[in-house]
Amino acid sequence: MSKGYFVTHLVCGLTGKEYPARQIHELSEAGRPLLVKYDLEAIKKAVKKEDMIGRAPDMWRLRELLPYEDPANVISLGETMTPLLDCPRLSEQYGASPEAIIVKDEGRLPTGSFKARGLAMAVSMANELGIKRIAMPTNGNAGAALSAYCTRGGMESFVFCPDDTPEMNIRETALQGSDVYRVNGLINECGKIVFDGKEAANWFDFSTLKEPYRIEGKKTMGLELAEQMGWDVPDVIFYPTGGGTGLIGMWKAFQELRDIGWIGDKMPRMVAVQADGCAPIVKAFDEGTQHAELWQDASTHAAGIRVPVAVGDFLILEAVRDSGGFAMAVSEEQIKQARLDCGQVEGVHLCPEGAATLAAYKKALDSGMIKKTDRAVLFNCGSGLKYPLPEAGGTIDKTQPIDYSQFK
Numbered sequence: 001m002s003k004g005y006f007v008t009h010l011v012c013g014l015t016g017k018e019y020p021a022r023q024i025h026e027l028s029e030a031g032r033p034l035l036v037k038y039d040l041e042a043i044k045k046a047v048k049k050e051d052m053i054g055r056a057p058d059m060w061r062l063r064e065l066l067p068y069e070d071p072a073n074v075i076s077l078g079e080t081m082t083p084l085l086d087c088p089r090l091s092e093q094y095g096a097s098p099e100a101i102i103v104k105d106e107g108r109l110p111t112g113s114f115k116a117r118g119l120a121m122a123v124s125m126a127n128e129l130g131i132k133r134i135a136m137p138t139n140g141n142a143g144a145a146l147s148a149y150c151t152r153g154g155m156e157s158f159v160f161c162p163d164d165t166p167e168m169n170i171r172e173t174a175l176q177g178s179d180v181y182r183v184n185g186l187i188n189e190c191g192k193i194v195f196d197g198k199e200a201a202n203w204f205d206f207s208t209l210k211e212p213y214r215i216e217g218k219k220t221m222g223l224e225l226a227e228q229m230g231w232d233v234p235d236v237i238f239y240p241t242g243g244g245t246g247l248i249g250m251w252k253a254f255q256e257l258r259d260i261g262w263i264g265d266k267m268p269r270m271v272a273v274q275a276d277g278c279a280p281i282v283k284a285f286d287e288g289t290q291h292a293e294l295w296q297d298a299s300t301h302a303a304g305i306r307v308p309v310a311v312g313d314f315l316i317l318e319a320v321r322d323s324g325g326f327a328m329a330v331s332e333e334q335i336k337q338a339r340l341d342c343g344q345v346e347g348v349h350l351c352p353e354g355a356a357t358l359a360a361y362k363k364a365l366d367s368g369m370i371k372k373t374d375r376a377v378l379f380n381c382g383s384g385l386k387y388p389l390p391e392a393g394g395t396i397d398k399t400q401p402i403d404y405s406q407f408k
């Protein structure tokens with residue numbers, strides 16, 4: 001069954017130079033990410049909002065705005081739509097209106113993080129284009145998703161991560177079929193190993209944004225969010241920013257939805273959230289530069305946002321600036337406190353990167369950068385269960401009389 005194929009071409013995100021569709025691409029000649037372009041006029045005629053009603057509740061719903069040609073090439077593990085959780089008690093505790101904080105809980109996706117969206121799409125496109133062997137540097141979740149989707153599609157994968165990547169990520173990646181290696185360096189140094197090995201090891205480089213389709217997969221967060229809000233957008237989006245795929249993708253989604261007339265002109269303010277110990281985008285935003293410098297000695301327990309340099313830095317900064325948003329860093333303590341607050345007040349378990357968005361929300365509210373009535377969507381990018389948790393739990397000696405007055 002045909003899905004309707006509306007890709008016209010790809011463009012370099014920096015120079016605008018055009019590249020043909022239906023071919024294998026890496027970065028542009030300028031060494032920058034390629035963006036997929038669609039015939040939006042044709043899409044407007046081919047599909048209506050109402051058509052969504054009968055479609056499966058997954059990331060492939062608005063397929064006309066997705067880059068694959070033949071549905072038979074899609075590799076899927078069940079990429080369900082993820083819920084929007086309102087947090088009225090937490091909102092009030094932080095001094096905002098009850099409907100202010102909304103968590104989009106991406107931890108429900110296959111492999112327990114929103115990396116599934118990007119990798120489901122990119123691996124499906126690799127499948128469509130005949131790529132069989134893929135390698136990737138990762139801080140954990142991307143490698144786990146790559147591994148799962150490659151195995152699911154009968155493809156080989158090789159994953160390189162910093163040696164202090166959460167052990168859970170390394171083991172799940174191996175369990176799902178990939179060859180996984182710990183490297184005594186950061187993600188950009190793992191990236192160099194992948195890049196240098198392209199010829200000798202004959203693999204395709206799946207580093208963040210080095211192939212064009214992960215953005216299109218992450219774009220579905222924006223398509224889905226707009227649909228869930230009744231074809232509208234929130235006032236502000238807090239996004240934990242590493243390579244920035246999701247922020248760039250969502251911004252693209254909102255522009256495309258506006259251009260096909262499914263949402264109005266209102267756009268959300270995009271906020272890039274980073275950690276004090278690794279904040280290259282925040283620094284570039286504050287200094288007003290187009291690109292971000294490599295961040296030295298990057299460190300944060302929120303591993304997913306420990307990305308010292310991003311090839312799509314200018315696209316992140318452009319989206320943040322064009323949307324009237326901002327970039328903000330938070331401390332390790334603020335991240336831990338936000339994770340506790342959300343768990344203990346709302347029963348919603350954020351991963352550290354998700355908690356960073358809540359910490360930034362609080363900081364932005366306290367400093368007047370957002371209003372207490374603003375509806376803010378925070379991205380909880382992965383399942384909190386994939387990360388170490390603070391020690392907890394009391395003990396009871398069954399052989400002694402129990403003092404029930406302790407259960408206050």
Ligand SMILES: *Cc1c(COP(=O)(O)O)cnc(C)c1O
Pocket residue numbers: 113115141142208240241242243244245246247304305351353354381382
């Ligand atoms: C990858 C990742 C991020 C960063 O996402 P980008 O879109 O690459 O910026 C944040 N949090 C978690 C848990 C991640 O796995």
